[in-house]
Amino acid sequence: MSNRREIEGIDWSGDRILPAFQAPQALTVFDLRGASAEVQLSAVTMAGLINRPQPKVYLITSDEEVFWLKEALGSIPQETSVANGDGILAVLLIGYRTAIQGMIIYNPDFSDSINIATTMAGQREGIVVSPTQAQDWQQTYNLPILADLRTYQWNNRLQAYDWARQNLLPNSSSHAVAGLDPKNAAGLRSFLVATNTFVYYLDSRNFLPDVTNNFQSERGLMQAIFKEYSPGAVHLGWFIDEGSGVSLTSDAALTVLATDNFYNLEVWTSVQSSTASAREAPLAEAVPTLSANQVAISFTISDGDNLQYIQHHMLRLWRDSSRGSIPIGWTISPALIQAAPGLAAYYYRTVTANDDFIAGPSGAGYMFPSRWPAQELPGFLQRTGRLMESMHLSTLEVLDIDFLQSTGIPIIANLRQTGMVLSDPNLQLRLIQGLLPYGLHGLLNGAGTRMPKVHMAQGVPVYQNLGLADSVSKTLELVRNAVSSNQQRPLFLNVYILAWSMTPSDIKKVIQQLGNQYVVVTPGTLMTMIAKGK
Template sequence: MWNQFKVLAGNEAPPSSEQKEPYGYLRDYAVANKAMVFWLGTNTPEQKALFDKILADVPAGTPYLGWFSNDTEGEFNGVELLSNHSIYVLAADWFSNLTVFSGTENKGQGPLPSDKVKTPKLENKIYVTYTFSEGDNFQYNQHRMRNLWDDPNRGKVPINWTSSPMLYDGAPAMLNYYRSTATANDQLIAGPSGGGYFYPNAWPENTLPAFLKKTSSYLKKTGMTVPYVLNRVANQNVPLSDSVVKAYEDNYRPNGLLLSWEDHFGVEILNGNLPVSTIQGISTVQDGQKILADAKAKWDGKSPLFVSLGLLAWNMTPTDVVKLTDSLGPEYQP
């Protein structure tokens, strides 16, 4: 056996797996599950027609693992197309060893948050909510979120961390880690738009309630009972329809929803019962400071004001959130 292996030393690093086999990360999971593999876009008529045909042949609630071509345009068109067919997305093209992680045990680390939240006594302040983006991205839990989680300033300021309730099946060990190491200021919430990435207005009305009912158990088991919802049609953010609001109310029964990624913030009560807070996205500390300063300038100070800021996870860190919070005056309450 001595000559079966060759040992070499050199000054060049060996090629990475990505260089050897681009986009091979999900291959083991596809093989293990005997899944159909295809790569089709939505911008080429011939490809879109075949894409439509494939999607029409699978049951409602089927997951689509992987991603799309053409960056954000491909994302918006692709997620909308799949939503039209009652199919949700798990962005997993960079997820390593999913076959192994899906076989780990869910230990249920840490207490689950209570569904019944005691309403605090409000003051005439500007209440600021911070929410990290990318919870629609399944592999984000394995990569960028873990880096952010290791920030030494995590836990100093209350932050919503969008994640995927499907970690319960797909990567229990990761879910165990986040739950067991979360501080009182770390709140895991369901990324867009609940049990998977989809646009609810684009989802057929006749299948949405059943899908939400089926996936509601994942939100409860993971403690991610507050959904962050993205809702796009024809590449545009759109308001939630009455039927969608009712479907969320009846099946997820959330205390409230976080909605969209806009250039403005706001709060409204839909159907007279469901609080919905629109998120205004920021990518720097300076963005947040400007938005909050403008909010203060327009505020009369006679009643509470609620501002939801979305933190672009690729740009910002918990340290940035602490820096932003420390720059605020006593009239702000994070």
């Protein structure tokens, strides 16, 4: 790993999961909405070069980018370009020609060449272009061709990424690796170029060896790639299959941040001022005392570990008319304070007493504790604790996986019994012991279970969630079944809500149909009630 290349001026110091780019003096805004995938691909790879190490351009691809530009980045001087479509590329090429050394041509008949071209772009300071674009721009802008991937004789993506592992990975950043669908023209790609990150896209469920490539499998190549990174490095983007992918990164002690559709990340990490810090302290909620036959219930919305969800879909949920009128737990990534302090500041600034932030699974990033190397767990927990403390988070959501789920093979994974629950009590205790010094007061555990369970460990409630719930009717069914089959009173329920299927208004509909037997509280208050025996 001695030849690994980091981009000068980008700060990975200390225990940062993501780097801090230099604060921008001003931003030129380009609107890519409606642009072709070809134009977007060239524009984002160009932006990655232009924005290292100090962001200068911001790309709009959706209405959320417009909102955030005003709401969270408004203090930065901005100028909006009138260019659109191919005109955007012309303005970028003319205005920032010195940042670009040439062109890297991908093969339109082999989509994975786009990812290899993206890795090359970060190393050779080239922009990723189609053959048609290359022909037009070579003379117009005096851009040399740095590489033409049509000349490479790869038969499949396994061969292509194995070649990239041998020839490109040694010259890429040691801090990050990314899985990115080559059909995703934009998304995280500008950040990957800016940070010189190695990019791949393989299927962790593919165990079959390829006789034409030294009997290697796609799963085996993923493992070989991950071995090139030290424990604590970050896996960005996403996977073809979640369970088996996160299992492999956890085996290698790589923290996962779901970011494949996170835009302008290099701009967001550059806003590190104190004005973007989290709120001083959580808002207090009165802790009720239950009568003999009452049920305390809370609702926790999933997917807060997913940074792109926070940038896009969570904003839509956050602006739902019912938010604030009912208690809701919102999972959120502790790493958000590093990745996008401006996003964290917005959510914390607009929070109500009925909104309760919970650290998303399973801490500093998405990981499965039972797969994480035991010797690396203290470091992960220390990093998690510091980030939770900086975000004033005291409840942690944990997900785990069993062997059947870790294969990702549907016929096998569907036999799973654990519901993504961390079932090992010794491992639960290790998490709690590692996070107690940072103020942990509750552990929410698992998804995909119909019967809740709770016990105490070193004074901290360990609560097995009810759910996932993906509709009003499903939520009511889960709750009523849990209540009717459990005679214990008082009873404590936390329902894990699928963020992609339900809204705060849907949760309100559930509450309206529950009746007076139920007392609705935030998850944090539920943890306090359990701990106090209320």
